[in-house]
Amino acid sequence: MKRLLPLLITAPLLAEPGDTVYQKGFLSIEEAQKSIELQDGYALDLVLSNPDIHEPVAMAWDGNGALYVVEMRTYMQDADASGEQTPKSRISRHEDTTGDGIYNKHSIFIDNLLLPRAVLPLDDRIMVHITNTLDLWTYRDTDNDGVADEKIKVYEGGRRGGNMEHQPSGLIWNLDNWIYLTYENKRYRFTDGKLEVEQIPRGGGQWGIGMDDAGRNYYSAAGGEKPAFYFQQPIAYGALDLPGQEANGFREVFPIADVPDVQGGRRRVN
Structure with missing residues:
Protein backbone atom coordinates (compact mmCIF):
# COMPACT_ATOMS: atom_id res chain seq x y z
CA MET A 1 0.00 0.00 0.00
CA LYS A 2 1.47 3.31 -1.03
CA ARG A 3 1.88 6.03 1.51
CA LEU A 4 0.85 9.48 0.43
CA LEU A 5 2.95 12.51 1.29
CA PRO A 6 1.07 15.82 1.28
CA LEU A 7 2.82 18.44 -0.79
CA LEU A 8 2.60 22.19 -0.43
CA ILE A 9 4.22 23.94 -3.33
CA THR A 10 4.89 27.54 -4.14
CA ALA A 11 7.04 28.77 -6.96
CA PRO A 12 9.96 30.57 -5.31
CA LEU A 13 12.86 32.08 -7.18
CA LEU A 14 15.76 29.68 -6.90
CA ALA A 15 19.11 31.42 -6.50
CA GLU A 16 21.80 28.82 -5.89
CA PRO A 17 25.28 29.91 -4.80
CA GLY A 18 28.25 28.67 -6.78
CA ASP A 19 29.55 28.80 -10.31
CA THR A 20 27.13 26.40 -11.98
CA VAL A 21 23.77 27.74 -13.14
CA TYR A 22 21.28 24.96 -12.45
CA GLN A 23 18.23 26.77 -13.80
CA LYS A 24 16.95 30.20 -14.70
CA GLY A 25 13.81 31.59 -13.14
CA PHE A 26 11.62 29.20 -11.18
CA LEU A 27 10.00 25.82 -11.69
CA SER A 28 6.34 25.41 -12.46
CA ILE A 29 4.31 23.31 -10.04
CA GLU A 30 4.41 20.38 -12.47
CA GLU A 31 8.18 20.72 -12.96
CA ALA A 32 8.73 20.94 -9.21
CA GLN A 33 6.78 17.71 -8.64
CA LYS A 34 8.80 15.88 -11.30
CA SER A 35 12.06 17.05 -9.73
CA ILE A 36 11.34 15.34 -6.39
CA GLU A 37 12.73 11.82 -5.98
CA LEU A 38 10.82 9.39 -3.76
CA GLN A 39 11.67 6.02 -2.31
CA ASP A 40 9.76 3.02 -3.60
CA GLY A 41 6.32 2.68 -2.01
CA TYR A 42 5.71 6.41 -1.68
CA ALA A 43 3.59 8.74 -3.79
CA LEU A 44 3.33 12.51 -3.89
CA ASP A 45 0.09 14.48 -4.21
CA LEU A 46 -0.37 18.22 -4.55
CA VAL A 47 -2.76 19.38 -1.82
CA LEU A 48 -2.20 23.15 -1.73
CA SER A 49 -0.34 25.66 -3.87
CA ASN A 50 -0.24 29.24 -5.05
CA PRO A 51 -2.31 31.34 -5.57
CA ASP A 52 -4.05 30.05 -2.41
CA ILE A 53 -0.82 30.53 -0.45
CA HIS A 54 2.00 33.00 -1.08
CA GLU A 55 5.48 32.98 0.48
CA PRO A 56 4.76 30.48 3.29
CA VAL A 57 7.30 30.14 6.12
CA ALA A 58 5.50 27.95 8.68
CA MET A 59 2.34 25.88 9.05
CA ALA A 60 0.39 23.88 11.62
CA TRP A 61 -2.74 21.70 11.75
CA ASP A 62 -5.51 21.92 14.31
CA GLY A 63 -7.32 18.91 15.78
CA ASN A 64 -9.92 18.93 13.00
CA GLY A 65 -7.39 18.87 10.17
CA ALA A 66 -7.62 22.54 9.22
CA LEU A 67 -4.27 23.88 8.06
CA TYR A 68 -2.95 27.29 9.11
CA VAL A 69 -0.19 28.74 6.92
CA VAL A 70 2.04 31.63 7.96
CA GLU A 71 2.71 33.87 4.95
CA MET A 72 5.53 36.45 5.14
CA ARG A 73 4.36 38.57 2.23
CA THR A 74 6.74 41.51 2.70
CA TYR A 75 10.02 39.80 3.58
CA MET A 76 12.91 40.83 1.27
CA GLN A 77 10.87 41.70 -1.79
CA ASP A 78 14.01 43.34 -3.19
CA ALA A 79 17.65 43.82 -2.20
CA ASP A 80 16.73 46.89 -0.14
CA ALA A 81 13.90 45.17 1.76
CA SER A 82 11.49 47.83 0.52
CA GLY A 83 8.24 47.85 2.47
CA GLU A 84 9.35 44.98 4.68
CA GLN A 85 8.01 46.58 7.86
CA THR A 86 4.56 47.15 6.35
CA PRO A 87 1.92 44.99 8.09
CA LYS A 88 0.63 43.20 4.99
CA SER A 89 1.37 39.58 5.87
CA ARG A 90 -1.21 37.02 6.93
CA ILE A 91 -2.13 33.63 8.30
CA SER A 92 -4.42 31.71 5.97
CA ARG A 93 -6.73 28.80 6.82
CA HIS A 94 -7.39 25.81 4.56
CA GLU A 95 -9.86 22.93 4.84
CA ASP A 96 -10.65 19.73 2.96
CA THR A 97 -14.45 19.53 2.90
CA THR A 98 -14.74 16.57 0.49
CA GLY A 99 -12.51 14.06 2.23
CA ASP A 100 -10.18 13.54 -0.73
CA GLY A 101 -7.13 15.01 1.02
CA ILE A 102 -7.04 18.13 -1.16
CA TYR A 103 -7.64 21.53 0.43
CA ASN A 104 -10.57 23.14 -1.35
CA LYS A 105 -11.84 25.75 1.14
CA HIS A 106 -9.61 28.74 1.78
CA SER A 107 -9.89 31.85 3.93
CA ILE A 108 -7.68 34.64 5.25
CA PHE A 109 -7.84 33.86 8.96
CA ILE A 110 -5.74 36.87 10.06
CA ASP A 111 -4.72 39.68 7.72
CA ASN A 112 -2.43 42.73 7.90
CA LEU A 113 0.16 41.25 10.25
CA LEU A 114 3.76 42.40 10.59
CA LEU A 115 5.72 39.38 9.37
CA PRO A 116 4.15 36.60 11.47
CA ARG A 117 6.74 34.07 12.60
CA ALA A 118 4.89 31.16 14.21
CA VAL A 119 1.43 29.67 14.72
CA LEU A 120 0.18 27.07 17.21
CA PRO A 121 -3.40 25.71 17.17
CA LEU A 122 -4.89 25.34 20.65
CA ASP A 123 -8.56 24.44 21.32
CA ASP A 124 -10.68 26.59 19.02
CA ARG A 125 -7.98 29.28 19.01
CA ILE A 126 -4.55 29.70 17.51
CA MET A 127 -1.56 31.31 19.19
CA VAL A 128 0.49 33.66 17.03
CA HIS A 129 3.88 35.31 17.30
CA ILE A 130 4.88 38.21 15.01
CA THR A 131 8.06 40.18 14.33
CA ASN A 132 9.47 42.96 16.56
CA THR A 133 7.69 41.89 19.74
CA LEU A 134 7.82 39.18 22.39
CA ASP A 135 4.06 39.42 22.93
CA LEU A 136 1.91 36.35 22.24
CA TRP A 137 -1.69 36.57 21.01
CA THR A 138 -4.54 34.14 20.53
CA TYR A 139 -7.14 34.46 17.78
CA ARG A 140 -10.56 32.83 17.51
CA ASP A 141 -13.28 32.62 14.86
CA THR A 142 -16.52 32.95 16.84
CA ASP A 143 -18.99 32.88 13.92
CA ASN A 144 -17.43 30.08 11.81
CA ASP A 145 -16.82 32.20 8.72
CA GLY A 146 -13.15 31.23 8.52
CA VAL A 147 -11.94 34.64 9.70
CA ALA A 148 -10.70 35.43 13.21
CA ASP A 149 -12.82 38.03 15.00
CA GLU A 150 -11.45 37.70 18.55
CA LYS A 151 -7.92 38.72 19.52
CA ILE A 152 -6.51 38.37 23.06
CA LYS A 153 -3.01 39.09 24.34
CA VAL A 154 -2.01 36.09 26.48
CA TYR A 155 1.58 37.16 27.18
CA GLU A 156 3.13 40.62 27.25
CA GLY A 157 6.84 40.41 26.58
CA GLY A 158 7.45 43.86 25.16
CA ARG A 159 9.32 45.04 22.11
CA ARG A 160 11.97 42.89 20.44
CA GLY A 161 14.09 44.56 17.77
CA GLY A 162 17.23 43.67 15.91
CA ASN A 163 18.02 41.30 13.08
CA MET A 164 14.93 39.44 11.93
CA GLU A 165 16.88 36.18 11.89
CA HIS A 166 17.64 36.64 15.57
CA GLN A 167 14.04 36.99 16.72
CA ASN A 177 3.36 20.12 27.92
CA TRP A 178 5.63 23.16 27.63
CA ILE A 179 5.68 25.44 24.58
CA TYR A 180 9.13 26.42 23.30
CA LEU A 181 10.41 29.25 21.10
CA THR A 182 13.82 29.86 19.59
CA TYR A 183 16.14 32.38 21.23
CA GLU A 184 13.95 32.75 24.31
CA ASN A 185 15.27 31.41 27.62
CA LYS A 186 11.65 30.89 28.62
CA ARG A 187 9.00 28.27 28.06
CA TYR A 188 5.23 28.54 28.30
CA ARG A 189 2.24 26.39 29.21
CA PHE A 190 -1.43 26.82 29.95
CA THR A 191 -2.50 26.23 33.55
CA ASP A 192 -6.16 26.73 34.45
CA GLY A 193 -6.67 28.63 31.21
CA LYS A 194 -3.81 31.10 31.77
CA LEU A 195 -0.41 31.12 30.10
CA GLU A 196 2.34 30.33 32.60
CA VAL A 197 5.96 31.33 31.96
CA GLU A 198 9.08 29.62 33.32
CA GLN A 199 12.76 30.51 32.94
CA ILE A 200 15.01 27.87 31.38
CA PRO A 201 18.83 27.80 31.44
CA ARG A 202 19.28 29.03 27.88
CA GLY A 203 17.65 29.60 24.53
CA GLY A 204 18.91 29.48 20.99
CA GLY A 205 18.09 28.32 17.52
CA GLN A 206 18.52 31.14 15.03
CA TRP A 207 16.99 29.08 12.22
CA GLY A 208 14.50 26.82 13.90
CA ILE A 209 13.42 24.36 16.55
CA GLY A 210 11.90 20.90 16.36
CA MET A 211 11.39 17.86 18.54
CA ASP A 212 11.52 14.08 18.25
CA ASP A 213 9.19 11.35 19.50
CA ALA A 214 11.07 11.24 22.80
CA GLY A 215 10.39 14.92 23.47
CA ARG A 216 13.92 16.15 22.88
CA ASN A 217 14.21 19.67 21.47
CA TYR A 218 16.50 20.29 18.50
CA TYR A 219 17.66 23.84 17.82
CA SER A 220 19.53 24.93 14.69
CA ALA A 221 21.53 28.03 13.75
CA ALA A 222 23.30 29.49 10.74
CA GLY A 223 26.23 30.97 12.64
CA GLY A 224 28.88 28.25 12.71
CA GLU A 225 26.61 25.98 10.66
CA LYS A 226 25.00 24.23 13.63
CA PRO A 227 22.41 21.78 12.28
CA ALA A 228 21.23 20.64 15.72
CA PHE A 229 22.15 21.35 19.32
CA TYR A 230 20.84 21.28 22.92
CA PHE A 231 19.29 17.86 22.29
CA GLN A 232 21.84 15.81 24.22
CA GLN A 233 20.22 16.31 27.62
CA PRO A 234 16.81 17.36 28.99
CA ILE A 235 16.51 21.10 29.60
CA ALA A 236 15.86 20.42 33.30
CA TYR A 237 19.51 19.38 33.68
CA GLY A 238 20.71 22.87 32.84
CA ALA A 239 23.03 24.22 30.17
CA LEU A 240 25.64 21.51 29.75
CA ASP A 241 28.41 21.60 27.15
CA LEU A 242 30.59 18.50 27.26
CA PRO A 243 33.68 17.45 25.29
CA GLY A 244 32.80 15.07 22.49
CA GLN A 245 29.11 15.92 22.43
CA GLU A 246 29.29 16.14 18.64
CA ALA A 247 30.79 13.40 16.48
CA ASN A 248 33.39 14.28 13.86
CA GLY A 249 31.68 15.56 10.72
CA PHE A 250 28.42 16.27 12.53
CA ARG A 251 28.22 19.79 11.06
CA GLU A 252 29.20 18.81 7.53
CA VAL A 253 26.66 19.84 4.90
CA PHE A 254 25.89 18.23 1.55
CA PRO A 255 24.56 20.98 -0.73
CA ILE A 256 23.00 20.59 -4.15
CA ALA A 257 25.08 23.55 -5.35
CA ASP A 258 28.85 23.88 -5.72
CA VAL A 259 29.10 26.16 -2.69
CA PRO A 260 27.25 25.21 0.51
CA ASP A 261 24.91 27.70 2.15
CA VAL A 262 27.06 28.78 5.08
CA GLN A 263 27.14 31.84 7.30
CA GLY A 264 29.82 34.07 5.85
CA GLY A 265 29.57 32.68 2.32
CA ARG A 266 32.67 31.65 0.39
CA ARG A 267 35.01 32.81 3.15
CA ARG A 268 33.85 29.83 5.20
CA VAL A 269 34.89 27.29 2.57
CA ASN A 270 38.04 28.84 1.10
Whole structure:
Protein backbone atom coordinates (compact mmCIF):
# COMPACT_ATOMS: atom_id res chain seq x y z
CA MET A 1 0.00 0.00 0.00
CA LYS A 2 1.47 3.31 -1.03
CA ARG A 3 1.88 6.03 1.51
CA LEU A 4 0.85 9.48 0.43
CA LEU A 5 2.95 12.51 1.29
CA PRO A 6 1.07 15.82 1.28
CA LEU A 7 2.82 18.44 -0.79
CA LEU A 8 2.60 22.19 -0.43
CA ILE A 9 4.22 23.94 -3.33
CA THR A 10 4.89 27.54 -4.14
CA ALA A 11 7.04 28.77 -6.96
CA PRO A 12 9.96 30.57 -5.31
CA LEU A 13 12.86 32.08 -7.18
CA LEU A 14 15.76 29.68 -6.90
CA ALA A 15 19.11 31.42 -6.50
CA GLU A 16 21.80 28.82 -5.89
CA PRO A 17 25.28 29.91 -4.80
CA GLY A 18 28.25 28.67 -6.78
CA ASP A 19 29.55 28.80 -10.31
CA THR A 20 27.13 26.40 -11.98
CA VAL A 21 23.77 27.74 -13.14
CA TYR A 22 21.28 24.96 -12.45
CA GLN A 23 18.23 26.77 -13.80
CA LYS A 24 16.95 30.20 -14.70
CA GLY A 25 13.81 31.59 -13.14
CA PHE A 26 11.62 29.20 -11.18
CA LEU A 27 10.00 25.82 -11.69
CA SER A 28 6.34 25.41 -12.46
CA ILE A 29 4.31 23.31 -10.04
CA GLU A 30 4.41 20.38 -12.47
CA GLU A 31 8.18 20.72 -12.96
CA ALA A 32 8.73 20.94 -9.21
CA GLN A 33 6.78 17.71 -8.64
CA LYS A 34 8.80 15.88 -11.30
CA SER A 35 12.06 17.05 -9.73
CA ILE A 36 11.34 15.34 -6.39
CA GLU A 37 12.73 11.82 -5.98
CA LEU A 38 10.82 9.39 -3.76
CA GLN A 39 11.67 6.02 -2.31
CA ASP A 40 9.76 3.02 -3.60
CA GLY A 41 6.32 2.68 -2.01
CA TYR A 42 5.71 6.41 -1.68
CA ALA A 43 3.59 8.74 -3.79
CA LEU A 44 3.33 12.51 -3.89
CA ASP A 45 0.09 14.48 -4.21
CA LEU A 46 -0.37 18.22 -4.55
CA VAL A 47 -2.76 19.38 -1.82
CA LEU A 48 -2.20 23.15 -1.73
CA SER A 49 -0.34 25.66 -3.87
CA ASN A 50 -0.24 29.24 -5.05
CA PRO A 51 -2.31 31.34 -5.57
CA ASP A 52 -4.05 30.05 -2.41
CA ILE A 53 -0.82 30.53 -0.45
CA HIS A 54 2.00 33.00 -1.08
CA GLU A 55 5.48 32.98 0.48
CA PRO A 56 4.76 30.48 3.29
CA VAL A 57 7.30 30.14 6.12
CA ALA A 58 5.50 27.95 8.68
CA MET A 59 2.34 25.88 9.05
CA ALA A 60 0.39 23.88 11.62
CA TRP A 61 -2.74 21.70 11.75
CA ASP A 62 -5.51 21.92 14.31
CA GLY A 63 -7.32 18.91 15.78
CA ASN A 64 -9.92 18.93 13.00
CA GLY A 65 -7.39 18.87 10.17
CA ALA A 66 -7.62 22.54 9.22
CA LEU A 67 -4.27 23.88 8.06
CA TYR A 68 -2.95 27.29 9.11
CA VAL A 69 -0.19 28.74 6.92
CA VAL A 70 2.04 31.63 7.96
CA GLU A 71 2.71 33.87 4.95
CA MET A 72 5.53 36.45 5.14
CA ARG A 73 4.36 38.57 2.23
CA THR A 74 6.74 41.51 2.70
CA TYR A 75 10.02 39.80 3.58
CA MET A 76 12.91 40.83 1.27
CA GLN A 77 10.87 41.70 -1.79
CA ASP A 78 14.01 43.34 -3.19
CA ALA A 79 17.65 43.82 -2.20
CA ASP A 80 16.73 46.89 -0.14
CA ALA A 81 13.90 45.17 1.76
CA SER A 82 11.49 47.83 0.52
CA GLY A 83 8.24 47.85 2.47
CA GLU A 84 9.35 44.98 4.68
CA GLN A 85 8.01 46.58 7.86
CA THR A 86 4.56 47.15 6.35
CA PRO A 87 1.92 44.99 8.09
CA LYS A 88 0.63 43.20 4.99
CA SER A 89 1.37 39.58 5.87
CA ARG A 90 -1.21 37.02 6.93
CA ILE A 91 -2.13 33.63 8.30
CA SER A 92 -4.42 31.71 5.97
CA ARG A 93 -6.73 28.80 6.82
CA HIS A 94 -7.39 25.81 4.56
CA GLU A 95 -9.86 22.93 4.84
CA ASP A 96 -10.65 19.73 2.96
CA THR A 97 -14.45 19.53 2.90
CA THR A 98 -14.74 16.57 0.49
CA GLY A 99 -12.51 14.06 2.23
CA ASP A 100 -10.18 13.54 -0.73
CA GLY A 101 -7.13 15.01 1.02
CA ILE A 102 -7.04 18.13 -1.16
CA TYR A 103 -7.64 21.53 0.43
CA ASN A 104 -10.57 23.14 -1.35
CA LYS A 105 -11.84 25.75 1.14
CA HIS A 106 -9.61 28.74 1.78
CA SER A 107 -9.89 31.85 3.93
CA ILE A 108 -7.68 34.64 5.25
CA PHE A 109 -7.84 33.86 8.96
CA ILE A 110 -5.74 36.87 10.06
CA ASP A 111 -4.72 39.68 7.72
CA ASN A 112 -2.43 42.73 7.90
CA LEU A 113 0.16 41.25 10.25
CA LEU A 114 3.76 42.40 10.59
CA LEU A 115 5.72 39.38 9.37
CA PRO A 116 4.15 36.60 11.47
CA ARG A 117 6.74 34.07 12.60
CA ALA A 118 4.89 31.16 14.21
CA VAL A 119 1.43 29.67 14.72
CA LEU A 120 0.18 27.07 17.21
CA PRO A 121 -3.40 25.71 17.17
CA LEU A 122 -4.89 25.34 20.65
CA ASP A 123 -8.56 24.44 21.32
CA ASP A 124 -10.68 26.59 19.02
CA ARG A 125 -7.98 29.28 19.01
CA ILE A 126 -4.55 29.70 17.51
CA MET A 127 -1.56 31.31 19.19
CA VAL A 128 0.49 33.66 17.03
CA HIS A 129 3.88 35.31 17.30
CA ILE A 130 4.88 38.21 15.01
CA THR A 131 8.06 40.18 14.33
CA ASN A 132 9.47 42.96 16.56
CA THR A 133 7.69 41.89 19.74
CA LEU A 134 7.82 39.18 22.39
CA ASP A 135 4.06 39.42 22.93
CA LEU A 136 1.91 36.35 22.24
CA TRP A 137 -1.69 36.57 21.01
CA THR A 138 -4.54 34.14 20.53
CA TYR A 139 -7.14 34.46 17.78
CA ARG A 140 -10.56 32.83 17.51
CA ASP A 141 -13.28 32.62 14.86
CA THR A 142 -16.52 32.95 16.84
CA ASP A 143 -18.99 32.88 13.92
CA ASN A 144 -17.43 30.08 11.81
CA ASP A 145 -16.82 32.20 8.72
CA GLY A 146 -13.15 31.23 8.52
CA VAL A 147 -11.94 34.64 9.70
CA ALA A 148 -10.70 35.43 13.21
CA ASP A 149 -12.82 38.03 15.00
CA GLU A 150 -11.45 37.70 18.55
CA LYS A 151 -7.92 38.72 19.52
CA ILE A 152 -6.51 38.37 23.06
CA LYS A 153 -3.01 39.09 24.34
CA VAL A 154 -2.01 36.09 26.48
CA TYR A 155 1.58 37.16 27.18
CA GLU A 156 3.13 40.62 27.25
CA GLY A 157 6.84 40.41 26.58
CA GLY A 158 7.45 43.86 25.16
CA ARG A 159 9.32 45.04 22.11
CA ARG A 160 11.97 42.89 20.44
CA GLY A 161 14.09 44.56 17.77
CA GLY A 162 17.23 43.67 15.91
CA ASN A 163 18.02 41.30 13.08
CA MET A 164 14.93 39.44 11.93
CA GLU A 165 16.88 36.18 11.89
CA HIS A 166 17.64 36.64 15.57
CA GLN A 167 14.04 36.99 16.72
CA PRO A 168 12.05 34.13 18.26
CA SER A 169 10.04 31.64 16.26
CA GLY A 170 8.80 28.10 16.72
CA LEU A 171 5.92 27.72 19.20
CA ILE A 172 6.68 24.00 19.56
CA TRP A 173 4.33 22.25 22.00
CA ASN A 174 6.46 19.45 23.41
CA LEU A 175 5.58 16.21 25.19
CA ASP A 176 6.36 17.81 28.56
CA ASN A 177 3.36 20.12 27.92
CA TRP A 178 5.63 23.16 27.63
CA ILE A 179 5.68 25.44 24.58
CA TYR A 180 9.13 26.42 23.30
CA LEU A 181 10.41 29.25 21.10
CA THR A 182 13.82 29.86 19.59
CA TYR A 183 16.14 32.38 21.23
CA GLU A 184 13.95 32.75 24.31
CA ASN A 185 15.27 31.41 27.62
CA LYS A 186 11.65 30.89 28.62
CA ARG A 187 9.00 28.27 28.06
CA TYR A 188 5.23 28.54 28.30
CA ARG A 189 2.24 26.39 29.21
CA PHE A 190 -1.43 26.82 29.95
CA THR A 191 -2.50 26.23 33.55
CA ASP A 192 -6.16 26.73 34.45
CA GLY A 193 -6.67 28.63 31.21
CA LYS A 194 -3.81 31.10 31.77
CA LEU A 195 -0.41 31.12 30.10
CA GLU A 196 2.34 30.33 32.60
CA VAL A 197 5.96 31.33 31.96
CA GLU A 198 9.08 29.62 33.32
CA GLN A 199 12.76 30.51 32.94
CA ILE A 200 15.01 27.87 31.38
CA PRO A 201 18.83 27.80 31.44
CA ARG A 202 19.28 29.03 27.88
CA GLY A 203 17.65 29.60 24.53
CA GLY A 204 18.91 29.48 20.99
CA GLY A 205 18.09 28.32 17.52
CA GLN A 206 18.52 31.14 15.03
CA TRP A 207 16.99 29.08 12.22
CA GLY A 208 14.50 26.82 13.90
CA ILE A 209 13.42 24.36 16.55
CA GLY A 210 11.90 20.90 16.36
CA MET A 211 11.39 17.86 18.54
CA ASP A 212 11.52 14.08 18.25
CA ASP A 213 9.19 11.35 19.50
CA ALA A 214 11.07 11.24 22.80
CA GLY A 215 10.39 14.92 23.47
CA ARG A 216 13.92 16.15 22.88
CA ASN A 217 14.21 19.67 21.47
CA TYR A 218 16.50 20.29 18.50
CA TYR A 219 17.66 23.84 17.82
CA SER A 220 19.53 24.93 14.69
CA ALA A 221 21.53 28.03 13.75
CA ALA A 222 23.30 29.49 10.74
CA GLY A 223 26.23 30.97 12.64
CA GLY A 224 28.88 28.25 12.71
CA GLU A 225 26.61 25.98 10.66
CA LYS A 226 25.00 24.23 13.63
CA PRO A 227 22.41 21.78 12.28
CA ALA A 228 21.23 20.64 15.72
CA PHE A 229 22.15 21.35 19.32
CA TYR A 230 20.84 21.28 22.92
CA PHE A 231 19.29 17.86 22.29
CA GLN A 232 21.84 15.81 24.22
CA GLN A 233 20.22 16.31 27.62
CA PRO A 234 16.81 17.36 28.99
CA ILE A 235 16.51 21.10 29.60
CA ALA A 236 15.86 20.42 33.30
CA TYR A 237 19.51 19.38 33.68
CA GLY A 238 20.71 22.87 32.84
CA ALA A 239 23.03 24.22 30.17
CA LEU A 240 25.64 21.51 29.75
CA ASP A 241 28.41 21.60 27.15
CA LEU A 242 30.59 18.50 27.26
CA PRO A 243 33.68 17.45 25.29
CA GLY A 244 32.80 15.07 22.49
CA GLN A 245 29.11 15.92 22.43
CA GLU A 246 29.29 16.14 18.64
CA ALA A 247 30.79 13.40 16.48
CA ASN A 248 33.39 14.28 13.86
CA GLY A 249 31.68 15.56 10.72
CA PHE A 250 28.42 16.27 12.53
CA ARG A 251 28.22 19.79 11.06
CA GLU A 252 29.20 18.81 7.53
CA VAL A 253 26.66 19.84 4.90
CA PHE A 254 25.89 18.23 1.55
CA PRO A 255 24.56 20.98 -0.73
CA ILE A 256 23.00 20.59 -4.15
CA ALA A 257 25.08 23.55 -5.35
CA ASP A 258 28.85 23.88 -5.72
CA VAL A 259 29.10 26.16 -2.69
CA PRO A 260 27.25 25.21 0.51
CA ASP A 261 24.91 27.70 2.15
CA VAL A 262 27.06 28.78 5.08
CA GLN A 263 27.14 31.84 7.30
CA GLY A 264 29.82 34.07 5.85
CA GLY A 265 29.57 32.68 2.32
CA ARG A 266 32.67 31.65 0.39
CA ARG A 267 35.01 32.81 3.15
CA ARG A 268 33.85 29.83 5.20
CA VAL A 269 34.89 27.29 2.57
CA ASN A 270 38.04 28.84 1.10
